[in-house]
Amino acid sequence: MKILHISYSDAEGGAGVACLRLHKLLLKNKIDSTLLVINKHSSVNSVFSVTERNIFLYVYFKIINRISELILKLDSLFVRKRRDIHRSLNVFPNKLVNIINSYEADIIHLHWINGEMLSIYDIKKISGNIIWTLHDSWPFLSTYHHDLGLNLSNLDKCILNIKAKHYPDNLSFISPSHWMKKQFLSSIISSGYNCKVIPNLVTEALKNDFADTRISNSGVVNVLIGSVNFYNNSNKGFNSLIKIIDSVKGNENIIFNIFGESELHESLVKFKNVNILGIINDEQKMLKIMSESDWVFNLSKIESFGLVACESISIGTPVICFNTSGLRDIVKNDITGYIFNEVDEIISFINTNSNFYKSKQLHNKCLAFYQENFSEEIIINSHIQYYEQTL
Known part of the structure; x- marks a missing residue:
C-alpha cells in the first residue's frame, strides 16, 4: 500500500x-x-x-x-x-x-x-x-x-x-x-x-519523557496559552485572555505564559504576571513547558480537533476551554480539565479555587483518558x- x-x-x-x-x-x-x-x-x-x-x-x-x-x-x-x-x-x-x-x-x-x-x-x-x-x-x-x-x-x-x-x-x-x-x-x-x-x-516517543513530571504545590500557578498568530487571529481568544488576566491582576501567584508570539502585546504591558515564550517549533521543548504548567488554556471559539489540548492531557496537564467544537472530545469535566460556557465562568472558577494548581488526581486522570482514546x-x-x- x-x-x-x-x-x-x-x-x-x-x-x-x-x-x-x-x-x-x-x-x-x-x-x-x-x-x-x-x-x-x-x-x-x-x-x-x-x-x-x-x-x-x-x-x-x-x-x-x-x-x-x-x-x-x-x-x-x-x-x-x-x-x-x-x-x-x-x-x-x-x-x-x-x-x-x-x-x-x-x-x-x-x-x-x-x-x-x-x-x-x-x-x-x-x-x-x-x-x-x-x-x-x-x-x-x-x-x-x-x-x-x-x-x-x-x-x-x-x-x-x-x-x-x-x-x-x-x-x-x-x-x-x-x-x-x-x-x-x-x-x-x-x-x-x-x-x-x-x-x-501526539508524538508519544516525546511525551513519555514528561508524563511522570513531579506535581508541585509551590503556591505559584503556571498557565500556558497561545497559538500561531495568537494576537491577531480572532478565533483564538486573545480578548478573553485579557479579561481573565485583568480579573486576577491582584494575584501575582498566577503566571500566564504565552507562546506563539515574540513580543508582549501593548495591552499586556501593565501586567506583571505575563511572560512571552516566543514561537516554539521544538516539540520536545513545547511538551516540557506543558508538563511544567498547572493548566493549559484553550480559549478558541472553534477547533476542528484541539491538538494542543490533546498534547497537554497526554503528559497529564489539564485543560480549561470553552464548550465548543472539537475540544469537547478532549476536555471532560473533572477528568481532563473543565469546560465553561462564558469567560466570566472561568474567572469565577479561578477566583473561588484556592487550590488552583494541578492535582495529582487530575494529572493521572488525564493520562488514563488520553491512553484510552488517543494513543x-x-x-x-x-x-x-x-x-x-x-x-
Missing part, C-alpha cells in the same frame, strides 16, 4: 504538524508513505517540496496566491465583509496534479491544501483513491475556513457550487472530531461521501484500516 500525503506545510500550524506526525508513524509501521509540501521545514528525507527545485512553479504559486488574496479582499470590500477572517478560493489550475499522479500512489491523502496549492477543479484529475482530512471546515464550506454564521456573497456561493459539482466520486473524508463530522454531514457537500472520525496524533496505536490502526477499506 502506497500513501502520498499532500499538505501546504509539514510544520506550520496544527494541520502541518498532524500530517507530518502521521507520515512518520506510517513509515515506522512499514507503510510506504511520502509527503509533498510547498513549505518544507523538517529534515525528513521522504518529505519533498514541490517548489524547492522548480523556481517557475514557486513563482507561479506566489502569483496565483496573491491574485486569490486580491479577489477575496475586493469581495470583502464590496459586500462589507470583515477582512480579518481567513478565506480561500483554490480555483487556479497548476501542475501539482501531474506531480501527484506521477507517484502512482494507492491512496492520495489530502490535508491542508489552501494557499492555492491544489485547485478544486484539479482534485477530480487525481488518479487513485483520495482521502481528505478536515483540518478545518473549508473543504465543505464556501470560501470560509470556519462557519461563523455570516451571509454568503455571490463569490461564496459560486465557490460552494464549484465544490459540489467538481468533487469526484473517489473521495472519502476523515474528521478529527465528532463535532467536525456533524458539521460536515450537515453540509450540501457531504451527500454520498464517507466520513470517519480519527483524531490527530498512537489507536490512531495509526484506525488510519490503516480506513486506507484498506478505501482501496
Whole structure:
C-alpha cells in the first residue's frame, strides 16, 4: 500500500504538524508513505517540496496566491465583509496534479491544501483513491475556513457550487472530531461521501519523557496559552485572555505564559504576571513547558480537533476551554480539565479555587483518558484500516 500525503506545510500550524506526525508513524509501521509540501521545514528525507527545485512553479504559486488574496479582499470590500477572517478560493489550475499522479500512489491523502496549492477543479484529475482530512471546515464550506454564521456573497456561493459539482466520486473524508463530522454531514457537500472520525496524533516517543513530571504545590500557578498568530487571529481568544488576566491582576501567584508570539502585546504591558515564550517549533521543548504548567488554556471559539489540548492531557496537564467544537472530545469535566460556557465562568472558577494548581488526581486522570482514546496505536490502526477499506 502506497500513501502520498499532500499538505501546504509539514510544520506550520496544527494541520502541518498532524500530517507530518502521521507520515512518520506510517513509515515506522512499514507503510510506504511520502509527503509533498510547498513549505518544507523538517529534515525528513521522504518529505519533498514541490517548489524547492522548480523556481517557475514557486513563482507561479506566489502569483496565483496573491491574485486569490486580491479577489477575496475586493469581495470583502464590496459586500462589507470583515477582512480579518481567513478565506480561500483554490480555483487556479497548476501542475501539482501531474506531480501527484506521477507517484502512482494507492491512496492520495489530502490535508491542508489552501494557499492555492491544489485547485478544486484539479482534485477530480487525481488518479487513485483520495482521502481528505478536515483540518478545518473549508473543504465543505464556501470560501470560509470556519462557519461563523455570516451571509454568503455571490463569490461564496459560486465557490460552494464549484465544490459540489467538481468533487469526484473517489473521495472519502476523515474528521478529527465528532463535532467536525456533524458539521460536515450537515453540509450540501457531504451527500454520498464517507466520513470517519480519527483524531490527530501526539508524538508519544516525546511525551513519555514528561508524563511522570513531579506535581508541585509551590503556591505559584503556571498557565500556558497561545497559538500561531495568537494576537491577531480572532478565533483564538486573545480578548478573553485579557479579561481573565485583568480579573486576577491582584494575584501575582498566577503566571500566564504565552507562546506563539515574540513580543508582549501593548495591552499586556501593565501586567506583571505575563511572560512571552516566543514561537516554539521544538516539540520536545513545547511538551516540557506543558508538563511544567498547572493548566493549559484553550480559549478558541472553534477547533476542528484541539491538538494542543490533546498534547497537554497526554503528559497529564489539564485543560480549561470553552464548550465548543472539537475540544469537547478532549476536555471532560473533572477528568481532563473543565469546560465553561462564558469567560466570566472561568474567572469565577479561578477566583473561588484556592487550590488552583494541578492535582495529582487530575494529572493521572488525564493520562488514563488520553491512553484510552488517543494513543498512537489507536490512531495509526484506525488510519490503516480506513486506507484498506478505501482501496
